[in-house]
Amino acid sequence: MNAMLIDGKAIAEEILVSLERERNAFGVLTLGLVMGEADAATESFIKIKSRAAERLGVEVQRFSPEQFDKALECSGVIVQLPLPGGEELLAKLPGAKDLDALCPNPLVPAPVAGAVAEILSRYNLDPKGKKVVVVGAGRLVGVPVATMLKEYGAEVSVITQTRGSLDELKPADIVVLGAGEPGLIKPEMLKPGVVLIDAGTSESAGKLAGDADPLCAAVASIFTPVPGGIGPIAVSMIFKNLFALAKKIDLGKIQGL
Numbered sequence: 001m002n003a004m005l006i007d008g009k010a011i012a013e014e015i016l017v018s019l020e021r022e023r024n025a026f027g028v029l030t031l032g033l034v035m036g037e038a039d040a041a042t043e044s045f046i047k048i049k050s051r052a053a054e055r056l057g058v059e060v061q062r063f064s065p066e067q068f069d070k071a072l073e074c075s076g077v078i079v080q081l082p083l084p085g086g087e088e089l090l091a092k093l094p095g096a097k098d099l100d101a102l103c104p105n106p107l108v109p110a111p112v113a114g115a116v117a118e119i120l121s122r123y124n125l126d127p128k129g130k131k132v133v134v135v136g137a138g139r140l141v142g143v144p145v146a147t148m149l150k151e152y153g154a155e156v157s158v159i160t161q162t163r164g165s166l167d168e169l170k171p172a173d174i175v176v177l178g179a180g181e182p183g184l185i186k187p188e189m190l191k192p193g194v195v196l197i198d199a200g201t202s203e204s205a206g207k208l209a210g211d212a213d214p215l216c217a218a219v220a221s222i223f224t225p226v227p228g229g230i231g232p233i234a235v236s237m238i239f240k241n242l243f244a245l246a247k248k249i250d251l252g253k254i255q256g257l
Helices: 008-025 042-054 065-071 086-092 112-120 144-152 213-220 231-256
Strands: 028-036 058-063 076-079 131-135 155-159 173-179 195-198 200-203 206-210 223-225
Touching: 008 042, 008 112, 008 231, 028 042, 028 065, 028 231, 042 173, 042 231, 058 065, 065 086, 076 086, 076 231, 112 144, 112 231, 131 144, 144 155, 144 173
Parallel strands: 028 058, 028 076, 131 155, 131 173, 173 195, 195 223
Antiparallel strands: 200 206
């Protein structure tokens, strides 16, 4: 069996084209990145964000944690984790500015969860009643994806280093990876025909790598490679969120809120 490899760049391109059509409805849009020192994986992700922003006429501004209040003047804000003091900043981040849906009261979906939903929709994959295993319980991938899939009616298990076992992967119909451990998942751990969504991006030997060994594509029916799978789609979802929040703010002004 050879998996259908998801071309995340092509899907992201379609989403960005749709957003380009909407762009004239807004005035100046700015994206504030609150961040510390970035590793190779983070810098790669920021470059992708910056290219999409330039295309959509959105100015990207970088801020240190000490400049957080200044960042809040932007149309939308991303607190780039991991970041010392990041939790305190997220606690102060208004939902109307939060593009990653990490604050206490987000108004938009988490970008990776949105990207996973986009793939499920495009390939007519209904998770209702399916056995789903999510590897990792991080705030960017594991938690929001597990929550979303439960809302869709899936039977969801979350595996971490201290909870559950990788043996739970074998009977799973859908597996979503977000551990950030290169090559953690091997083909023999998976059921033939599994839908394998790899959102676990990290650095290995100076290159971006996913949680799944690339050989897993031989047993999966659908596989999102790293790089080029979930990442580009998630970036497009950030800007989809930015436009959605801009619409909400404009509506509030019209209503005098």
